[in-house]
Amino acid sequence: MSNPKVVVYTSDDCANCDRVITKLSEWEVEFEERNITRNREYFKELQSKKVYGTPATFIDEEKVLGFQERKLKRTLGIQYEDRFLNTDAMNFS
Numbered sequence: 001m002s003n004p005k006v007v008v009y010t011s012d013d014c015a016n017c018d019r020v021i022t023k024l025s026e027w028e029v030e031f032e033e034r035n036i037t038r039n040r041e042y043f044k045e046l047q048s049k050k051v052y053g054t055p056a057t058f059i060d061e062e063k064v065l066g067f068q069e070r071k072l073k074r075t076l077g078i079q080y081e082d083r084f085l086n087t088d089a090m091n092f093s
Helices: 013-028 041-049 068-078
Strands: 004-012 033-035 058-059 062-065
Touching: 004 013, 004 041, 013 068, 033 041, 041 058, 058 068
Parallel strands: 004 033
Antiparallel strands: 004 058, 058 062
16 A cells, blocks of 8 residues: 555543554654544544544544554555464474
């Protein structure tokens, strides 16, 4: 996926909001943060999408609610590496 539009609705004192922002930054994904605590218009905007909690991430038009690292990666087209499925580290003898 090339340059998706990413908007993250956050609120103050939201640990999962911080996690989403941190991961997107680590993955070098450009995004716009819309804090609903500081801007009531963003809250109304989020409600109009039938979403009432944060974090709510919109990647183009697909929404990812809460902190779901795998879904975020999949939606962004970032390969997910599952450390438990690394067969190189397994001994099959």
